[in-house]
Amino acid sequence: ANAVAEETNPVRATWRKPAQHNHPNDIMKFSIVALTGLVSSATAFAPSSFIGSRSVHHRASASTSSLDMKYKVAVVGGGPSGACAAEIFAQEKNIDTVLFERKLDNAKPCGGAIPLCMVGEFDLPESVVDRKVRRMNLVSPTGKEVSIGSTLQPDEYIGMCRREILDKYIRDRAIEYGAECVNGLVTSIDVPEQHKVNEEPYTVHYQEYQEGTSVGVPKTMQVDYIVGGDGANSRVAKAMDAGLYNFAIAFQERIKIPDEKMEFYEEMAEMYVGDDVSPDFYGWVFPKYDHVGVGTGTVVNRPAIKQYQKAIRDRAGDKIAGGKIIKVEAHPIPEHYRPRRIQGRIALVGDAAGYVTKCSGEGIYFAAKSGRMAAEEIVKLMKGGTRLPSQAEVEETYLKKYDKAYGPTYAVLDVLQKVFYSSNGAREAFVELCDSKYVQQVTFDSYLYKRVQGNNPIDDLKLLGDTIGCLIKGYSGAKPDAVFSNPVESQKRI
16 A cells, blocks of 8 residues: 555656747636725636546656656646646646646536636636626625626626536646646645755655546655645645634535526526525525526534525525526635645645635635646746755745735635625625625726726725615614524534
């Protein structure tokens, strides 16, 4: 079980560099994003076609072999964060890149919304976008509906994706660049006691799966650097003692509805707020390729998630009536950064690092961005594969740049969640505020392009008054929130 999966004289597949991709340059998921205007001044189902098309051989790491061997980087997790990191490492010909993914057709439970800027920045083809959403219905606890999206230009949209399609595309591109993909589950990592001060390699223990079998073959591999993009239940985070974080449970059902009902969701998504669908989040109906994703999430009352899921189905009502549930999925979502995101020569990205925004639950863009940003900084520090970066160097580059760019966004959305998801009265105010064209314009622009847009001080002052008025009105007519208690479950962390 502990045999090293290495070969003395491996035959490495020829590295092919595809045509260069241009990457122009910042969820607030379609609707929640609208709240940024209040604080903007503060800041395919088949396994990879590449798997099995060529042999994957693994060299010994540079630190334990002759001087002419390359440093080896292991990227654990083949979602957006891991795949985006792997494609950067793979383009450096003096670094051996190995990408671990346990399930190559994984359909992660996810709303699937991506901002327009991600399509261009990450050179994504339209084939990964199932629907171009240009309208959103926001529904308050009392049933008041506000339609938003009128400020969008004809060529602007929110992309709705299935994760099994998006993830596969980015992962395949990393493989095409030269990354070696291992279809396997990383079970543990041996971390040398002095890994922060020397170059002793890490030993990755994993179960490798062969096509047509469900039982993995235990293997090990020695590597010089590890990037953990393996999600909320990260084995890499556990191995490096990254610390625990609080988490939400996201629950989603994929529902196939009649074609005539699907027409309503051609360019439309819906979001429902109220303590019946979630005491601290929201429920959604997001269009996919030939079905809708209907889901909800919660941090504070996770044991009641199925109760909230039934409520979102009931709230959607006739619009999804007669539909057939084709898939049920659930997944933990981090609520804040890990206490430690870098230890020695191990770095975390994406959900493993805690890069999901509160209030909106957006994670795809930030996962991809953090994976790319971390890999770019590490590659620069490795200077053509001639050295390994220290913990301090990666903290001063990757972490500092990421936190400077996106830290304010996480802080602002944390405040907004506390203000507007605290009661039904606040949720009523939230929906009413989103009827403002100014809020929609500024916040959609901020979401679509991930940069704060220019603001109008006069309109900002007016918005402050509107916010106070909406809160007073919302609290005066809202029903009291249901009382619940789960003192044990609420203390759980992962």
